Amino acid sequence: MTDAAEKVRLSLEEVRALAEAVLSRHGLSERHVKAVAETMVAGERDECASHGIYRLLVCAHTIKAGKVALDAEPVVHDIAPALVRVDAKGGYAQLPFQMGKPVLEEKARNCGIAALGINNCVHFAALWPEVEALARDGFVAFAFTPSHAWVAPAGGTRPVFGTNPLAFGWPRPGPHPYVFDFATSAVARGEIELHRRAGKPIPLGWGIDAEGNPTTDAAAALEGAMLTFGGHKGSALATMIELIAGPLIGDMTSAESIAYDDNAKASPFGGELIIAIDPARFLGDKAAEHLARAEAVFENIVSQGARLPSQRRYEARERTRVHGVEVPAKLLADIKALLD
Amino acid sequence: MTDAAEKVRLSLEEVRALAEAVLSRHGLSERHVKAVAETMVAGERDECASHGIYRLLVCAHTIKAGKVALDAEPVVHDIAPALVRVDAKGGYAQLPFQMGKPVLEEKARNCGIAALGINNCVHFAALWPEVEALARDGFVAFAFTPSHAWVAPAGGTRPVFGTNPLAFGWPRPGPHPYVFDFATSAVARGEIELHRRAGKPIPLGWGIDAEGNPTTDAAAALEGAMLTFGGHKGSALATMIELIAGPLIGDMTSAESIAYDDNAKASPFGGELIIAIDPARFLGDKAAEHLARAEAVFENIVSQGARLPSQRRYEARERTRVHGVEVPAKLLADIKALLD
Numbered sequence A, B: 001m002t003d004a005a006e007k008v009r010l011s012l013e014e015v016r017a018l019a020e021a022v023l024s025r026h027g028l029s030e031r032h033v034k035a036v037a038e039t040m041v042a043g044e045r046d047e048c049a050s051h052g053i054y055r056l057l058v059c060a061h062t063i064k065a066g067k068v069a070l071d072a073e074p075v076v077h078d079i080a081p082a083l084v085r086v087d088a089k090g091g092y093a094q095l096p097f098q099m100g101k102p103v104l105e106e107k108a109r110n111c112g113i114a115a116l117g118i119n120n121c122v123h124f125a126a127l128w129p130e131v132e133a134l135a136r137d138g139f140v141a142f143a144f145t146p147s148h149a150w151v152a153p154a155g156g157t158r159p160v161f162g163t164n165p166l167a168f169g170w171p172r173p174g175p176h177p178y179v180f181d182f183a184t185s186a187v188a189r190g191e192i193e194l195h196r197r198a199g200k201p202i203p204l205g206w207g208i209d210a211e212g213n214p215t216t217d218a219a220a221a222l223e224g225a226m227l228t229f230g231g232h233k234g235s236a237l238a239t240m241i242e243l244i245a246g247p248l249i250g251d252m253t254s255a256e257s258i259a260y261d262d263n264a265k266a267s268p269f270g271g272e273l274i275i276a277i278d279p280a281r282f283l284g285d286k287a288a289e290h291l292a293r294a295e296a297v298f299e300n301i302v303s304q305g306a307r308l309p310s311q312r313r314y315e316a317r318e319r320t321r322v323h324g325v326e327v328p329a330k331l332l333a334d335i336k337a338l339l340d
Helices: A012-025 A030-045 A055-064 A094-111 A128-136 A189-198 A218-223 A231-244 A254-261 A279-302 A311-323 A329-337 B012-025 B030-045 B055-064 B094-111 B128-136 B189-198 B218-223 B231-244 B254-261 B279-302 B311-323 B329-337
Strands: A007-010 A075-080 A083-087 A113-122 A140-144 A166-170 A178-182 A269-277 A325-328 B007-010 B075-080 B083-087 B113-122 B140-144 B166-170 B178-182 B269-277 B325-328
Touching (some): A007 A012, A007 A329, A012 A030, A012 A055, A030 A055, A030 A325, A055 A329, A075 A094, A094 A269, A094 A279, A128 A140, A128 A166, A128 A178, A128 A269, A231 B178, A254 A269, A254 B279, A279 B075, A279 B231, A325 A329, B007 B012, B012 B055, B030 B055, B030 B094, B030 B311, B055 B329, B083 B094, B094 B113, B094 B128, B094 B279, B128 B140, B128 B178, B189 B218, B269 B279, B325 B329
Parallel strands (some): A083 A113, B083 B113
Antiparallel strands (some): A007 A325, A075 A083, A113 A269, A140 A166, A166 A178, B007 B325, B075 B083, B113 B269, B166 B178
């Protein structure tokens, strides 16, 4: 039995090879293997362990539950001058995003603003890799996706929303764009699960029990409902994401996704909405001047000791590029067992 | 001297006539008078007193401070297939919105998604009238504007952001669209001012003093900085709004707006970003079917006793249409004094 605190150091190449091996072993087609593994490498590289190779366990479970089209060939539909849809055909979201991205960018360059809807996809990843990629290409980017209905509206008692994340990217002249990505739930569901496993109480405000009462019991909150961050404002944002990345693009709401899941406890199924704006079309030859003025906003934040949202990830990236990553030995053993 | 609790009943027509008279008396040109007064009528009609005729006092002050171009003739610039800019030429934001709206809607119908940037405008109004108008025309709508730098970033001590509101509208088959509009500050600045006047403490979380310490002293918070709602998540949203309704459209940040104000305590000056999406372009002939599925989201919220964000306003609208509105006698006296 491995020590719970024991860690193993892996290079990012080893992380990639492991992820690709596990995903291939579970029958995912080559193009999906590459795209999905890259997301996990990005998670480990940025020391976001919850979106790193831990997700191989989640993928293996979702695949075994029969909830992923393993060799789905996404189809790109050019539906309007500033709209593109990619039908993921039941596969993971990464490959359809890769296929839709150049079309989205071309449309944003041509029209000034454009939107990409990904439909019928399995979603387990963070949204920051997508808005970061668009911001690196010079676009202002937004991304939204519902998940499974786990979160109650403000003033309510029963789950309606998913953890419904919202991500934003802004191009910067320096090495890294400004990027944030957060759940509209008070915390990630995994955080409450970790408290349950550890037998620790959760703070008030994270969840309510099945009767709708505030609770500090993690198990009771998992049986009841999670809460949004920020009270009625967070609840309004969660509703917005439910609508714009669900019915607006002709895809499932979080309630429909969890009904489709039918207690398989697989990753959410549904859609994602991504919006890109080309600052050059708004600003013309003054784009560089105005983007430089945006730098004053960041300077006003960091000069007083406050942090930018993605700062920690970018610092981790510098470290792991050279030194690789540390992975819990127990997690690595669990993942390697998937290769048997 | 009037009793502080005394109220006077006015019909909405009387509200409109009073607002138009005061605005005309202060030299605003006819087109602006109509557009600005309409916003205040909407505020009273929906019993949002803080955005009703109380704002006549704010307008009178801002005009006397020389911060409004009274006869500005906004100019519409068609800058890209899905982008329109309206240069407000230093006047109020309402008329430029009215002029930009049909262009925005035509572009959203043609391209699927489109954006309207209003530049060089004076802004004192709520954003819900604008997203509601777009949603009534069948569009999914977002609106954002910075204000004056009053709000500190999470982990910081000094103001960087305005109260930076975010509004969203969604078309519904029933009589009213789904609409929300909230500040990304923990509360409205006026709320803290009301506490100061009443000599009442403010809750922790609304503001910090000039040294960056949490405070329950309203005056200290007004001298120091307000805080965002929702901790680092609200702070990230405030940053996003600062960027997309400031530098992205070539307009002022909240820090630049308050510097331009130069202690005149006038309304914020700068820009506003509005985005519209045409669901019919995303969904084609399935639009009605998917918008009906969105109704299930609302039903899931209200059936458990939770409220939709605009419900109170719509209920007020039914009342005031018939019975008119009640205005504090003291406020009415202060407004009538502006006509002398």
